[in-house]
Amino acid sequence: MSGIVYLVGSGPGGLGLLTFRAREVIDAAEVVLYDQLPGEEVLASLPASAEKINCGKFGGAHTLTQDEIESLMVDRAKKGYRVVRLKGGDSFVFGRGGEEMEVLREHNITVEVVPGITSAVAVPECVGIPVTHRTWASQVTFLTGHEDPTKEESAIDWRWLAGSPGTIVILMGVKNLPMITRSLIEHGMAGTKPVAIIERGFRPDQRVTTGTLADITKKAEESGVKPPAIIVIGEVVSLYRDGSEGAWSR
Ligand code: SAH
Numbered sequence: 565m566s567g568i569v570y571l572v573g574s575g576p577g578g579l580g581l582l583t584f585r586a587r588e589v590i591d592a593a594e595v596v597l598y599d600q601l602p603g604e605e606v607l608a609s610l611p612a613s614a615e616k617i618n619c620g621k622f623g624g625a626h627t628l629t630q631d632e633i634e635s636l637m638v639d640r641a642k643k644g645y646r647v648v649r650l651k652g653g654d655s656f657v658f659g660r661g662g663e664e665m666e667v668l669r670e671h672n673i674t675v676e677v678v679p680g681i682t683s684a685v686a687v688p689e690c691v692g693i694p695v696t697h698r699t700w701a702s703q704v705t706f707l708t709g710h711e712d713p714t715k716e717e718s719a720i721d722w723r724w725l726a727g728s729p730g731t732i733v734i735l736m737g738v739k740n741l742p743m744i745t746r747s748l749i750e751h752g753m754a755g756t757k758p759v760a761i762i763e764r765g766f767r768p769d770q771r772v773t774t775g776t777l778a779d780i781t782k783k784a785e786e787s788g789v790k791p792p793a794i795i796v797i798g799e800v801v802s803l804y805r806d807g808s809e810g811a812w813s814r
Pocket residue numbers: 576577601651652653654655656657658659681682683684687734735736737762763764765766767791792793794795
């Protein structure tokens with residue numbers, strides 16, 4: 565007897581952006597292992613009868629280690645349960661969903677991946693910033709800002725990035741914002757390049773801070789920008805209009 569694990573992306577927040585397939589498998593789940601990023605609304609809608617396991621918070625200390633999460637998932641699936649692993653956005657975009665799929669495959673457990681709407685696209689979008697645009701951006705780069713760019717062994721090619729046209733979207737970049745902006749400027753990107761930071765997209769307390777590559781760090785410090793937030797760098801930011809964030813509703 566072997567169960568199944570659904571790797572489910574919940575979208576960027578709220579029930580409106582959860583897919584039908586996600587709703588279906590969540591409602592039928594016997595075990596749900598969840599992160600905090602899906603947000604209050606989605607977490608409040610988990611089935612009452614399911615075993616619900618809190619796997620961690622964003623930014624802060626994790627309640628369970630990645631190994632512990634994977635062991636629990638494997639254990640429940642082997643007991644024959646229908647298991648949902650629920651994450652914010654899309655689980656294959658900076659969500660460790662790929663790693664979890666590999667572990668489940670090693671244990672010959674059936675996996676279904678349920679795509680979610682990634683915050684990397686949807687959060688800029690909800691304040692009127694398109695990540696591509698025929699005039700402004702024919703390419704877009706998504707990256708994690710988790711890494712300190714001043715580290716020698718950085719997995720990100722900052723020199724290439726600073727010289728690349730189009731849009732840069734950074735996830736998990738708030739802590740390293742000073743290093744990121746400095747690194748891009750040092751590698752030749754114009755200090756006048758527009759930047760927007762969108763905190764808590766699709767939540768009632770969503771907030772946008774705009775500036776340039778040269779002054780965004782100071783502005784972010786002044787307004788006390790905190791994770792989770794998406795940082796967008798590029799000309800498309802000029803399409804943002806103050807107040808447009810109120811236009812989105814589910
Ligand atoms: N798998 C997720 C990303 C997880 S990494 C996805 O596809 O969206 C966590 C980072 O996602 C956060 O640090 C932040 O940069 C971003 N993020 C996720 N949801 C967000 C939201 N509602 N508002 C702003 N940023 C968000």
